[in-house]
Amino acid sequence: MPAFSRRACTAYVSSLFVLVSLSACGAGSETTTAGSAEKLTAAPSAERLSGVCPKTVVVQIDWEPEAEHGPVYNLVGPGYTVDTDKKRVTGPLVVDGADTGVKIQVRAGGGAIGFQSVPSQMYVDKSITLGTVTTDDAIAAAAKQPVTAVASLMRKSPQMLMWDPKTHPDWKTIADIGKSDAKIITSEGATYAELLVDKGLIKKNQVDSSYDGSPSRFVSDPKIAMQGFATAEPYIYQHEVKAWGKPVRYQLLSDVGYSVYPEPLSVRSGELTKLTPCLKKLVPIIQKSTAGFAAKPDHALDVINDLVTQYNTSWVYSKDTGTYAAGQMVKLGLLGNGADGSVGGFDMARVKDTLTTFRPLLTDSGAKVPADLTADRLATNEFIDTSIGMKTS
Structure with a gap:
């Protein structure tokens, strides 16, 4: 499972914590429709994707629907259909509410793809156009399943x-945690844990890789520290886990050297040239969708909430959590403009530093990282429109 999205198939239940078996994740088979595409206007020619992009742009997400994928779900227009068996949503690909002339299909990850990594799924199923692949996962996959991030x-x-x-x-x-003997509950094989140990911020014997996504461990033993998402757990623990019902304190891993780009949209590296005509038009549309989601996340959150309900897996994600997450993404600077004032691009010096940092850690853990792997094979700004950015107050 990818490092960034390594979450468990777990249900949060008020004062009871029931770990649902993986076999119970998802059961439907009907395809339903929602909304109407009849009144959509056509996008201007510069944003018409028909003829240059696949008739259906397929995006493989690494987990269940959640606000962190909001810019992607924001592209799904009205009249979309939902495949509750395969956990996919398909609809017109829209920009600023206008039809680009092609469809977008967003596929859930996690249990929907047997908890495989996104790069492996992309190489098994060549119908996938883009996948969300975090930088350290891209480094680990580069030998056999190379991908290049484009937005x-x-x-x-x-x-x-x-x-x-x-x-x-x-x-x-986090350094204060490392000065204690407290256990730190992480996912098995979490790359960031190896990074924190390597930097001397925590001790190796503090790491307990038994994280399963359930709040029961934290509630029953508040002496521990535990991994989470700043976009979810602070709200969930205070407002939805009744056995806790109070704030938690945290520090972002990005503050202490976890420099990866989380879930950038990536293509199979060997198909970058072939997809260039499409990406020249599509990536700026993704940038617009990202800026639009930051300013007004309602549409994407409605789609996400609908999908969580219709997919009916053990994934529990309330609309209130999504609303909190969307706000935190902006507030904490997780979603924002780069140094050039645009959204969606990459600081290539940072990508290079990330490769330098994580190459030995991943090699030590068994990954075969190509000796000639370079930052420009992991990410590119070739298709970024530097005039497109989030509005700042």
Whole structure:
């Protein structure tokens, strides 16, 4: 499973915590429709994708529907159909509410693809146009499943370590956790944990890789620290986990060297040239969708909420959580403009530094990272329109 989206197939239940078996994740088979595309106007010629892009642009997401993928779901226009068996939504690909002339299909990850990584799924199923692949996952996959990121959805990772401020009033940062003997609950094989140990911020014997997504461990033992998403758990624990019902404190991993780009939209590297005519038009549309989602996330959140309901897996994600997440993405600078004032691009010096940092960590964990792998094979700004950015107050 990808490092960024390694979440568990878990249900949050008020004061009971029931771990639902993976076999129970998803059961429907009907395809339903929602909304109407009849009144859509055509996008201007510069944003018409028919003839240069696939008739259906297929996007493979690495997890269930959630706000972190909001810029992608924001592209799904009215009149979309939902395949509740395969966990896919297909509709007109829209920009500023106008029809680009092609469809977009967004496919859920996680259980819907057998918890395989997005690069592996992209190489198994060549109908996939774009996939969300975090930088460290792209490095790990580069030998056999190389991908190149063409547009970032977020500038920084929302992953964090969190703790109970009442139990640990002296903890302000992750480094403070490392000065203690407290256990840190992480996912198995979490690359960021190896990074934190390598940087001397935490001790190796503190890492407990038994994270399963359930809040029960944290609630029953507030002495621990635990991984989470700054876009979700702070709200969920305070407002939806009734056995906790109070704030948590956290620090973003991006503050302490976890420099990856989380879930940028990526193509199979060998198809970059072939897709260039499409990407020249499509990437600026993705940039517009990202800026639009930041300013007004309602449409994307409505689509996400509808899909969570219709997919009916064990994934529990309330609309209130989505609304909180969308706000936090902007507030914490996870979603924002780069140094040039545009959205969706990459700081290539940062990509190079990330490769330098994570190459030895991934190699030590068993990944075969090509010796000649370079930053420009992991990401490109070739298709970024530097005039498209988020409005700032």
